[in-house]
Amino acid sequence: MGKEERMEMVLQLLHESELALPPGVIFRNLKSRGATFERRTLGNYLDELQDEGLVIKVDPDELEKGNIVEIDTDETGYYILTTEGEERLE
Secondary structure (H helix, E strand, C coil): CCHHHHHHHHHHHHHHHCCCECHHHHHHHHHHCCCCCCHHHHHHHHHHHHHCCCEEEECHHHHHCCCCCECCCCCCCEEEECHHHHHHHC
């Protein structure tokens, strides 16, 4: 399985869950689906997907208030699929 297929797995998980998820939860769910990459690699994929505009990282505190507030990659947060990410899966 190549890098593009692995990144597609990340997008597919976020699409199917329809949830904002922290990296640890994404990683555990991908592992249960047969992913063979490591946690650090997932972080790299999420950074790349965010750079491409396919996912965004959101503030978990604001999410509890019902607000979607995008944050920087170096902050702790949850990931959600963007409209562009949805379109890529189609």
